[in-house]
Amino acid sequence: MRPITSLTVQAFAKINLDLRVLGVRPDGYHELRTTFQSIALADVLTFTRTRGPFRIECDDPACPTGRTNLVWKAAASVWKAAGRTGALRGVTVRIEKNIPMQAGLGGGSSDAAATLGALTTLWRATLPAGQLQQIAASLGADVPYFLEGGTALGFSRGDILFPLDDISRAWVVVIVPGFGVSTKDAFGWWDAEHAPTRRTASNDLEKVVAKRHPIVSRLVGALKREGAFHASLSGSGSAVFGLFSRRSEAQAAARLLAGPRTFVTPTLTRRACRRLAAK
Numbered sequence: 001m002r003p004i005t006s007l008t009v010q011a012f013a014k015i016n017l018d019l020r021v022l023g024v025r026p027d028g029y030h031e032l033r034t035t036f037q038s039i040a041l042a043d044v045l046t047f048t049r050t051r052g053p054f055r056i057e058c059d060d061p062a063c064p065t066g067r068t069n070l071v072w073k074a075a076a077s078v079w080k081a082a083g084r085t086g087a088l089r090g091v092t093v094r095i096e097k098n099i100p101m102q103a104g105l106g107g108g109s110s111d112a113a114a115t116l117g118a119l120t121t122l123w124r125a126t127l128p129a130g131q132l133q134q135i136a137a138s139l140g141a142d143v144p145y146f147l148e149g150g151t152a153l154g155f156s157r158g159d160i161l162f163p164l165d166d167i168s169r170a171w172v173v174v175i176v177p178g179f180g181v182s183t184k185d186a187f188g189w190w191d192a193e194h195a196p197t198r199r200t201a202s203n204d205l206e207k208v209v210a211k212r213h214p215i216v217s218r219l220v221g222a223l224k225r226e227g228a229f230h231a232s233l234s235g236s237g238s239a240v241f242g243l244f245s246r247r248s249e250a251q252a253a254a255r256l257l258a259g260p261r262t263f264v265t266p267t268l269t270r271r272a273c274r275r276l277a278a279k
């Protein structure tokens with residue numbers, strides 16, 4: 001069998017339909033209960049066999065292309081798990097970055113999960129059952145979710161997963177304000193508020209993020225007024241989203257509220273994620 005020379009995959013973004021922060025763990029991470037949902041907004045990653053050292057290229061100059069990129073860390077983990085030695089080499093990854101960064105949409109984590117899948121195929125690595133999930137969890141709390149996608153309940157750091165029945169397809173308006181939020185900062189703000197008890201939103205991080213960035217509450221309110229049957233901050237932000245039953249309603253709301261980074265995109269089932277991942 002001739003070796004595959006190139007693989008192109010889509011790495012889908014997620015939104016958090018809800019997110020509860022249940023407490024702080026001894027390791028400083030937060031105990032969560034969250035519902036993840038895949039959406040069709042996606043980065044596109046092309047893995048090409050090349051000579052020489054491992055390389056990442058990205059069309060977004062703000063995206064790091066060195067060892068700090070989760071794609072690099074994911075590749076290094078598969079390299080090691082496949083029993084390869086020496087410096088990481090032989091592949092160039094081209095990332096078409098469509099998922100805004102620092103937005104709570106999981107772009108970096110989804111890219112990492114896509115890399116784990118693509119490189120195990122390209123390097124024909126046969127890993128013992130469960131090892132891919134373990135590697136994913138070591139890369140970041142929500143990386144394991146992206147190995148499956150769809151609708152799933154996440155516990156613990158968000159890495160203990162229970163697949164749920166897919167929700168009926170909804171059209172999602174995603175609005176990304178002109179600033180990013182670091183996940184670490186958002187959880188730090190939650191700590192500083194001493195775990196607010198009165199819940200005012202379906203995402204427990206919304207209140208603390210909106211305190212620093214009031215536009216978040218304004219956008220959630222505006223999406224609801226425009227007919228969203230659910231609207232919230234996604235993850236630790238800065239993106240907010242609204243769910244609509246009809247595409248035309250979503251498009252009308254997006255036109256009214258449009259900023260430079262507004263997307264209208266459908267939710268995806270787990271099966272659709274699998275089917276559409278390979279380009």
Ligand code: C5P
Nearest residue numbers: 028029030032140141157158183184187
């Ligand atoms: O795991 P990941 O690198 O994506 O997390 C980024 C940061 O977000 C962590 O360093 C931690 O500060 C915070 N975090 C948390 N509790 C979680 C997930 C993330 O405190 N469940």
